[in-house]
Amino acid sequence: MSDAPTAAPSLKSFGRFELRALLSKSSRSLIWRVADPRHGQEMVLCMPREKPNSPAALEHWLRMARGSERVQHPQVAPVFEIGEVEGWPYVAYERALGETLDERLARQPSPLPLDAAGWVAQLLEGLAFAHEAGHAHRDLQTGSVLIDAHDKVRLIGLEVAQEVFPATVDFNTVTRRAVRESAEEDVLCVGLILNRLLSGRLVLDERDLQQVVRQMQPNGRELVRLGWETPHPIPDPLRAICNRATDRQLRQRYHLARSFWRALDGWRQAAAHDAGGPIVLLLDKLQRSGHLPSTTSGLHRLTAGSGLEAQHTSALSELVLKDMALSLELVRRVNLALKQAGHAGETVLNMQRAIQMLGLNGLQFAANALKPWPGPLAPVAAEMLRQLMARVVKAAEVAQDLRPAGYDGEVVHLITVMQNLGRLLLQYHFPDDAQQIRQLMLPPEPTEDHPNPTSLSEQAAAYAVLGCDLDSLGAAVARHWGLGDELLQMIRRQPLDSPVHTPRTDADTLRLTCSLANELVDALGLPEARRRAGVEVATRRYAKALGLGLREVMEALNPSTRRDAAAPAPRVQAATGRVPPPPMPAPPGATTGPVPGGAGAPTASAGPTPAPAGASLRQRLTARSGS
Template sequence: MSETSSAAPPLRSFGRFELRALLSKSARSLAWRVFDERHGQELMLCMPRDKPNSAPALEHWLRMAQGAERVRHPNLATPFEIGQVENWPYVAYDRALGETLDERLARQNAPLPIDTAGWVAQLLEGLAFAHEAGHAHRDIQTASLIIDANDRVRLVGLEVAQEVFPAAVDFNAVTRRAVRESAEEDVLCVGLLLNRILSGKPVLDENDLQHVVEQMQPIGREIVRLGWETPHPIPDPLRAICNRATDRQLRQRYHLARSFWRALDGWRQAAAYDDGGPVVLLLDKLQRLGHLPTTTTGLHRFTAGSGLEAKHASALSELALKDMALSLELVRRVNHALKQNGHQGETVLNLQRAIQMLGLDGLQLAANALKPWPGPLAPVAAEMLRQLMARVGKAAQVAQALRPAGYDGEVVHLITVMQNLGRLLLQYHFPDDAQQIRQLMVPPEPTEELPNPPAMSEQAAAYAVLGCDLDTLGIAVARHWGLGDELLQMIRRQPLNGLVHPPRSDADTLRLTCSFANELVDALGLPEAKRRPGIEAATRRYAKALGLGLREVMEALNPGTQRPAGGGAAATTPAPAAQPAPSPRERLPSRSGS
């Protein structure tokens, strides 16, 4: 894979691999997108820029790469295969792990600083673990980070760009020193990566971070500091962390990935509750006004009556499910009780199970804690909240109709609702901000130069008004309620511009089904001319992953149609469970992705 003369034809294959695209090329390594004909899948192939210069050097390369493979951490990508082709060594990774940071930045040019810090913190966690295990990367680039749909980051290419020594060197004598020195350079390159993402442009106009390192003091003359013209305002603490990582004085920089991670993670934890931020303002409103007002007339009188004891838990859960505020309050209370009793990682979303655990007194306390409709809202804002809750309720019904057989209807209903939690809370607690976001999403007037001006997306409008997206608000509240990490992942909607991959777990199936239902109901809100195309576009996105077609979708959107016998989707309304014990689908698994 060394450079060839201009007359040589470009390579189209590498052993059994079909070369499809060059993902990254630096002074030290290459990364290719390839197709593996043997296994019938796409891989990412990482290899050194120069072939090992002797048989012992190749043996050493393979030994170090295989040692790095045994270092397992959630933020280190596990190699699919380590091998060689005509003495060219390589490490292959499954492309299904996600997209490279280069690819993410190509479609999301300006991620928020808090998201950037989250990505880099994950990278540093994995890198610190690798360094402490005696391994280094030596060529961290924007293509070295793999990011999946849930923003989980993994580092690829560990031990690919190894130190080049003379052919006759004793590798056992030099390896320890090389790893220690290379680890510090890895940390510096992570600092440059943070600068690159926050600034929105290559550092010193160089794509290869190794070229940047060579120009920086003390080797070169350049000074790298985060500029003031950035896509988003950079908080002072984050700016200080970024500038320290690339300080011109070696002694001022971070020398350990673990130290860098502690500083960055500390800012992230503090930023989540920064004074004046939308999250902390929302949490303060929750303390005073609750999450949503109850929509059930006479609920307080009903819970105080003697007729409650006579009702079966399934009937009570069906009643509670009709009141969005009561449903969420029961979820909050039962999972808080679980956490208080030491049941870490367990999440209950089935309301019948929740009522059985809390008892009738707990149900009455939950109902009595809710504000009556419409709370503090003015009539216009109350009507907007009512319409939003109706759309969310419709999405929950559609999700129930589309869910695969065996999945609990109440769980599907509540996940669909919680994928809209940020929108609901914004409309209730900050109706003026919600109105501004809606106004920004209205397309501008067409002009001769721009006859079809695009509308601003909900996410972009939320950034412009709040400085964060609506999913961030909902997830912050769910985390404040103490709900488990797996549920926090499931209430993240599938990104509209992201590919929909087949689910690998029950949690994936639930998240995608609810996301699909929410997108379908969003399409119903489009102008009439765009409604059917919007439904068809959403169906095409999810059809392969969920095994659903337009017929099932139209039946779910129009529940009055008759289903053929043996249809694939579940009934539109959940059937009450007759047995008191929960089914496996009623309680979320304690671990995701397994």
């Protein structure tokens, strides 16, 4: 690309403006710092790189620019003047609004990641508002961003670099398509700006981001990802957000400025501990819609009459555990009551104990406070929640079968459920975000350069969509419910990239047992060819720490093998001389059916077990026979 404009004015003046400095230059637009003698102040002048090729094109340019002038937002710079000089149109802004981002980076080449994310988040707010108003930028550069001394960011140059069409085209028929396609390119350019700020260097050694876009896949062959040699350490969530914005696969990128902003703002709020982000939005949703919808109708019929009085506590406990929403509601109510009564160190996770403490009236109030299935969910989202709940129930059953002797089955059941609390709440309250995360976890299409592409992990996908991980969502809600620090530690799954050490406490044993059950059920959701390998990998990770082998794991995943244990031994395969392995169970929740109601009930063997002497955590979490 030639450094000089192809047909731009070469004089020291442009109409009444005195040209002082060229602030930004790209293949589509120019940005000048000029002096305006009429008003006695400096201005920033934005103009297209190419002159409109007909009077109709000039009229269309001016009409679109004047339309963008009506976009009023704190992060969109107000237009001072729109005009044209000898067929060259321009948009003028007051220089007092700030310096360009290029000028700031010349003075401060390596901003802190939190500052850089704050600048880009402001830019995305203004851009999203402009897109939603039907306007696009089409040439976002670091020179298109003004930033003042207080780090307030404003976007300039809306509708300056308009699409170049033949002189005879009907502009009204192509404008809508051009805006929609250009808006996605704007979002990509913002991702490149974020990469530039975090990496401290030009992307692909190019100043013009339009040149970078042309070299990126799928148009070119270049891959843009944030490197590891950066001026400051980059937190994993911010790295995932940045890399998603410039992903080589079009379907993986952010398509809306608003989605990009939500992820970035969510991370900023979590990093700065501000009152905002997805956690606060979720807590607000909980106030209005509850945590989950009730999945059984029988309990509501009981609460409407006097049927509860005739039920034994153990029978009521079994009935409650069949309804995941009611189980969580009782956990919330009883532990919040304990906290308010000054017993912050005590935690109740046993349904019989919770029912005894709250009484029948409390159980009725809890049941009646729940929304009936499926709440506000559309049918497709409700089916996804049903499948997720079925997987969680299966994991709870597996955890009960794998638990060491002496641990209460109801406690293990509820810890396993609460290790999935963030996933359940996300699917219920933000089903679109949950779908985005699932989409990002799918492996991209293989190409010649990448024959075996890898997919994002759940954590990285959640970072890219929400700005925080799902365990943090669940832990924030559990803390909001008044659950103690010991339980908050137990409901965090073992990280997949961390080794599993031998548990030192009862809390560690419970957490690892439930984590193993959840990983095993996740493995059942893999394609059939990878399912058994996934189960074996999870088993090897926990085998030494929990003293479990593949036989115990397979029996927990497929309980029918235990029932067949007394049957005659299977015939040895003639060809190999080996006993065939037990069949892998089908993925839970994979088939459609009625709303999960009775799937969560523990089996008879999963009832309360007497705690060994000296097990303080077990005594605090389980039922007390004398109460």
